[in-house]
Amino acid sequence: MPNDSRATELPVINLHAATYECTFGRGCDGICCREGRPLIYAEEIAKLHANLSRFLPLLRPRARAVVEKRGFVSGRRRLGQPLLRIADGWCVFFNSGCVLHRVGAEEGDKFRYKPAVCSLFPVQQNEHDQWYVRQHGFENEKWDLFCLDPNNSAVSAAESLRDELALAMRFDDEARAAQANAGDVGSAE
Numbered sequence: 505m506p507n508d509s510r511a512t513e514l515p516v517i518n519l520h521a522a523t524y525e526c527t528f529g530r531g532c533d534g535i536c537c538r539e540g541r542p543l544i545y546a547e548e549i550a551k552l553h554a555n556l557s558r559f560l561p562l563l564r565p566r567a568r569a570v571v572e573k574r575g576f577v578s579g580r581r582r583l584g585q586p587l588l589r590i591a592d593g594w595c596v597f598f599n600s601g602c603v604l605h606r607v608g609a610e611e612g613d614k615f616r617y618k619p620a621v622c623s624l625f626p627v628q629q630n631e632h633d634q635w636y637v638r639q640h641g642f643e644n645e646k647w648d649l650f651c652l653d654p655n656n657s658a659v660s661a662a663e664s665l666r667d668e669l670a671l672a673m674r675f676d677d678e679a680r681a682a683q684a685n686a687g688d689v690g691s692a693e
């Protein structure tokens with residue numbers, strides 16, 4: 505589980521103004537999982553494969569059939585990475601909520617199995633590696649999701665996204681450590 509206390513240390517370029525409130529189960533059916541097609545990294549694919557037998561019984565019957573026949577990774581790519589497959593218009597791992605989220609939460613870490621882009625949403629990095637909260641009218645946001653319209657919530661993103669910001673902080677730390685290690689290896693050569 506991310507360490508929430510460090511979330512506010514992450515530089516997020518629009519955090520002072522961003523508002524956000526997830527209303528899944530309170531009016532929203534989880535539409536980001538219908539339209540999302542998240543990209544997924546090789547290590548995340550490996551983790552899902554290793555635990556797939558636990559997820560399969562929890563999937564929608566159609567989604568389970570698709571995954572068993574064709575796998576959960578589609579042939580499409582974004583930013584060079586493969587995307588999760590959809591079935592009947594929804595992510596194969598969606599079943600009245602994210603199955604990966606549910607299984608992870610039962611084990612004490614809701615982010616354990618979810619792809620990073622899903623876990624971080626709506627926090628992400630721009631092309632300059634700056635963190636920001638996705639909002640209509642900012643960084644050329646094109647996704648017309650209700651929750652990305654800052655006019656639809658007065659809740660500060662700094663509060664509502666503490667877990668996501670803490671996770672972003674962790675990813676930042678890991679990236680810095682990897683860079684430092686690469687530098688050590690390079691200087692030792």
Ligand code: SF4
Pocket residue numbers: 536537538540541542588595596597598599601602603604605618619622
């Ligand atoms: S992996 Fe989970 S959170 Fe991500 S799109 Fe699929 S169902 Fe939604």
